[in-house]
Amino acid sequence: MKKYSQVYSYYKELIDNGQIKSGDKLPSIREAATVFSVSKTTIQNAYFDLQSDGYIISQPKSGYYVSDIQISNIPYSADVKTKNICKFDLKSGDADSKCFDLKLWQRYIKSALRQEERYTSYSEAQGEADLRNALAAYIKEKRNVITSPDRIVIGAGVNYLLSVLCSLIRHSGFNAKTVSFPTESFINGISVFEDYGFEAHIRDKNADIIYVSPSHMTSYGDVMPIKRRLELIKHSEIKNSLIIEDDYDSDFVYLSKPTPSLYALSGNRNVIYMGSFSNVLLPSIRISYMVLNDELKEVFDMRREFYSQTAGKTEQIALCQYIRDGRIKAQTRKIRRIYLNKTKVLYEMIKAEIPSVKCSVAENGLMLKLTAQFSKQLDVFEKNDLSVYIQSYDGTTLKLVLIPSAVDFEQLKEAVNALKSALL
Amino acid sequence: MKKYSQVYSYYKELIDNGQIKSGDKLPSIREAATVFSVSKTTIQNAYFDLQSDGYIISQPKSGYYVSDIQISNIPYSADVKTKNICKFDLKSGDADSKCFDLKLWQRYIKSALRQEERYTSYSEAQGEADLRNALAAYIKEKRNVITSPDRIVIGAGVNYLLSVLCSLIRHSGFNAKTVSFPTESFINGISVFEDYGFEAHIRDKNADIIYVSPSHMTSYGDVMPIKRRLELIKHSEIKNSLIIEDDYDSDFVYLSKPTPSLYALSGNRNVIYMGSFSNVLLPSIRISYMVLNDELKEVFDMRREFYSQTAGKTEQIALCQYIRDGRIKAQTRKIRRIYLNKTKVLYEMIKAEIPSVKCSVAENGLMLKLTAQFSKQLDVFEKNDLSVYIQSYDGTTLKLVLIPSAVDFEQLKEAVNALKSALL
Numbered sequence: 001m002k003k004y005s006q007v008y009s010y011y012k013e014l015i016d017n018g019q020i021k022s023g024d025k026l027p028s029i030r031e032a033a034t035v036f037s038v039s040k041t042t043i044q045n046a047y048f049d050l051q052s053d054g055y056i057i058s059q060p061k062s063g064y065y066v067s068d069i070q071i072s073n074i075p076y077s078a079d080v081k082t083k084n085i086c087k088f089d090l091k092s093g094d095a096d097s098k099c100f101d102l103k104l105w106q107r108y109i110k111s112a113l114r115q116e117e118r119y120t121s122y123s124e125a126q127g128e129a130d131l132r133n134a135l136a137a138y139i140k141e142k143r144n145v146i147t148s149p150d151r152i153v154i155g156a157g158v159n160y161l162l163s164v165l166c167s168l169i170r171h172s173g174f175n176a177k178t179v180s181f182p183t184e185s186f187i188n189g190i191s192v193f194e195d196y197g198f199e200a201h202i203r204d205k206n207a208d209i210i211y212v213s214p215s216h217m218t219s220y221g222d223v224m225p226i227k228r229r230l231e232l233i234k235h236s237e238i239k240n241s242l243i244i245e246d247d248y249d250s251d252f253v254y255l256s257k258p259t260p261s262l263y264a265l266s267g268n269r270n271v272i273y274m275g276s277f278s279n280v281l282l283p284s285i286r287i288s289y290m291v292l293n294d295e296l297k298e299v300f301d302m303r304r305e306f307y308s309q310t311a312g313k314t315e316q317i318a319l320c321q322y323i324r325d326g327r328i329k330a331q332t333r334k335i336r337r338i339y340l341n342k343t344k345v346l347y348e349m350i351k352a353e354i355p356s357v358k359c360s361v362a363e364n365g366l367m368l369k370l371t372a373q374f375s376k377q378l379d380v381f382e383k384n385d386l387s388v389y390i391q392s393y394d395g396t397t398l399k400l401v402l403i404p405s406a407v408d409f410e411q412l413k414e415a416v417n418a419l420k421s422a423l424l
Numbered sequence: 425m426k427k428y429s430q431v432y433s434y435y436k437e438l439i440d441n442g443q444i445k446s447g448d449k450l451p452s453i454r455e456a457a458t459v460f461s462v463s464k465t466t467i468q469n470a471y472f473d474l475q476s477d478g479y480i481i482s483q484p485k486s487g488y489y490v491s492d493i494q495i496s497n498i499p500y501s502a503d504v505k506t507k508n509i510c511k512f513d514l515k516s517g518d519a520d521s522k523c524f525d526l527k528l529w530q531r532y533i534k535s536a537l538r539q540e541e542r543y544t545s546y547s548e549a550q551g552e553a554d555l556r557n558a559l560a561a562y563i564k565e566k567r568n569v570i571t572s573p574d575r576i577v578i579g580a581g582v583n584y585l586l587s588v589l590c591s592l593i594r595h596s597g598f599n600a601k602t603v604s605f606p607t608e609s610f611i612n613g614i615s616v617f618e619d620y621g622f623e624a625h626i627r628d629k630n631a632d633i634i635y636v637s638p639s640h641m642t643s644y645g646d647v648m649p650i651k652r653r654l655e656l657i658k659h660s661e662i663k664n665s666l667i668i669e670d671d672y673d674s675d676f677v678y679l680s681k682p683t684p685s686l687y688a689l690s691g692n693r694n695v696i697y698m699g700s701f702s703n704v705l706l707p708s709i710r711i712s713y714m715v716l717n718d719e720l721k722e723v724f725d726m727r728r729e730f731y732s733q734t735a736g737k738t739e740q741i742a743l744c745q746y747i748r749d750g751r752i753k754a755q756t757r758k759i760r761r762i763y764l765n766k767t768k769v770l771y772e773m774i775k776a777e778i779p780s781v782k783c784s785v786a787e788n789g790l791m792l793k794l795t796a797q798f799s800k801q802l803d804v805f806e807k808n809d810l811s812v813y814i815q816s817y818d819g820t821t822l823k824l825v826l827i828p829s830a831v832d833f834e835q836l837k838e839a840v841n842a843l844k845s846a847l848l
Contacts, residue, residue: 048531048535049535051745051749057748057749058749058750094546095544097543097544097545100544102540102543102544106537107472109533109537109738110534110537111472111473113530113533113534116526118708119521119526119706119708120519120521120524120526120706120707120708121521121707121708122518122707122708123707123708123710155734156580156732156733156734156735156736157732157733157734159730159731159732160584160732160734163587166619167615167619170619187729187730188729188730188732191591191727191730192730195590195591195594195620196619196620196621197620197621282543282544283544283545283546283547284542284543284544284545284546284547284737286547286732286733286734286736303615305611305612306611306612306615306616307583308580308581308583308584308612308710309580309581309710310579310580310581310584310710310734310735311580311734311736312580312710312735312736312738312739313708314533314736314738314739315736315738321475324481325475325481325482326482
């Protein structure tokens with residue numbers, strides 16, 4: 001064990017055991033250095049981390065004191081509204097954080113921190129130039145989306161980018177009034193467009209703007225077939241409408257072969273391509289990007305000063321290198337394998353344990369569709385610690401969608417048992 | 425020197441000197457470990473950093489190769505539009521990055537990275553709870569803004585928060601149509617409101633929403649006097665209008681004593697308080713916050729799912745501890761002292777070197793106002809490598825505003841000489 005860790009652990013234990021208490025003063029850095037026979041820097045580092053972890057506090061010109069741990073531990077979760085978090089989350093489709101090598105990502109962050117000269121300037125409104133270069137190469141290889149990096153705009157989340165896009169459209173020559181979404185479940189996107197004064201319709205092919213998510217058309221994972229893609233592009237060219245292609249989940253589509261992006265099919269005359277990394281990396285890494293067409297790129301250039309960058313510089317620098325090193329591709333392969341496997345295992349278990357329900361794997365391979373005869377109250381799922389997506393219920397027939405990505409492999413069996421007692 | 429650094433420097437030098445060239449293969453990690461008599465981990469770390477710094481690239485299943493340095497160096501700045509950057513920036517009021525202890529901040533970031541369990545969940549739309557707690561305590565002490573942390577919303581930049589605010593207002597019972605700004609120079613704020621369909625006016629006290637920046641009312645640094653603050657609050661209460669108080673630069677106001685915030689004066693019946701850290705920390709750290717009133721807080725709670733967090737989690741965690749440790753206060757004191765001093769020195773130099781111009785220190789102590797007889801072309805400033813704010817010019821009398829914060833102390837003399845040859 002390193003000297004530094006010894007000092008850290010020594011005080012941490014004293015505090016944890018209550019041998020020194022809230023308000024007690026720690027020896028000065030000089031005193032402690034003598035006692036432990038280590039350098040003052042070592043003590044400083046240990047105190048710093050004790051402080052960061054909430055064990056002690058520093059009073060300028062006075063010294064270090066044991067903090068009121070209970071107070072310093074509470075804030076993190078105290079006033080967060082307690083969400084109804086069920087043990088088995090078969091609804092969110094969130095990432096399984098166990099699949100992500102956080103240590104490796106942290107190394108990229110630390111390496112990014114060393115590019116000191118880059119931190120003293122404002123962020124580029126459009127996003128860091130090297131990340132845009134890396135993204136251009138990445139989406140060209142992955143989705144045949146061919147673009148110059150200067151048409152890419154980076155931002156913290158697809159929602160934020162949609163608001164930039166709304167603003168760009170409003171300032172362009174394109175007099176758009178209506179926007180179409182595939183289903184009502186795209187509440188966030190609908191909300192952004194409505195806030196900007198657009199009228200949102202559902203599946204309206206005559207809308208001025210058509211928002212599609214070809215690899216995730218509905219909440220039960222339907223993929224848009226190639227024929228429909230070509231029709232959509234042709235129609236939009238005739239009607240002179242703008243397509244927003246949110247390529248969410250395209251990485252995970254497998255049963256149907258990865259279909260070409262609308263962007264690639266159309267030659268980007270009227271397609272805005274959007275992508276994000278939160279479901280391949282960590283949900284807390286909020287970096288998304290969009291590829292503008294020529295017209296909106298011109299508007300962006302003219303109005304550049306009105307938009308500010310929301311994605312953090314450190315994470316942008318880290319992500320750039322992460323992509324260049326091929327880590328994104330490796331990570332995508334890894335979680336695709338794991339998620340597909342989970343879905344398969346869940347499918348087999350349900351077939352074996354609850355044979356009375358109809359069960360099928362959704363087209364994207366990541367979800368199950370269930371149909372069951374059912375006559376209980378719908379809160380029976382929550383009572384059984386299950387979070388599920390209820391697609392429809394008419395009093396006798398219940399249709400569910402289950403997405404196992406966020407559930408641990410080891411808990412799938414238990415989740416199926418909970419589902420069984422909820423349904424039967 | 426550490427083993428790791430020796431390996432790193434060894435290869436870095438070979439590459440810098442051209443002794444090994446683009447495309448050359450490096451020894452495998454195992455071979456290098458033998459050659460240097462160090463562990464494989466040491467080699468791995470060194471290779472990792474050579475890679476991050478663009479010296480080498482990794483080809484999966486093949487090995488490490490010297491990269492085309494020229495290529496890997498270009499992307500960072502290649503397609504960033506070359507801005508007209510003058511040597512002496514007396515216009516932007518940007519932070520002097522030399523005053524910021526980047527190393528210290530990096531330690532807070534690294535410490536934040538260790539809170540691993542916090543990275544696997546989505547970010548709170550409202551911002552991290554512990555940062556909101558720390559902010560509540562901080563603005564109470566600093567500006568007597570008393571609020572519960574659950575009325576604070578965090579986001580990446582004031583601009584982004586204004587767009588959230590516009591959306592909240594649109595979904596509230598408050599039927600606002602017009603917004604007033606102090607001057608036309610608030611282009612970003614005006615643009616956000618216009619995008620959301622509001623009508624923007626200048627200094628219209630009858631507008632439904634009144635945006636003010638009491639410590640920075642105009643581009644020449646006027647501070648709103650206490651009498652005017654009280655009038656504004658009274659008027660807004662009678663008219664039932666909403667005040668947005670952007671407390672930009674309040675930290676730096678000194679000549680007039682820090683005036684109380686509008687929020688504190690009004691008891692927050694109708695004031696939204698906004699603050700940010702980019703001019704105290706680094707411009708690339710994009711964390712801002714706003715304090716909602718009860719009505720808009722209710723709207724936020726109902727529509728929580730429509731907003732997403734744009735500020736990075738790591739920086740939020742780091743900033744929380746940075747505030748708790750009193751670092752923000754220390755940093756504010758430090759740069760206030762330095763900026764005021766720069767302004768004073770610049771003032772004295774101009775008095776001595778260019779006695780023919782009228783020069784005075786602006787009310788906030790951070791800017792100079794200059795009036796000069798002038799008959800040249802206005803591009804003479806750019807030609808003299810000066811970036812200045814031209815307040816007015818009628819062909820004979822020129823009014824300038826100079827903000828020296830971003831200029832190095834050592835360069836002030838040179839800047840004054842450039843100013844002299846531009847003016848005379």
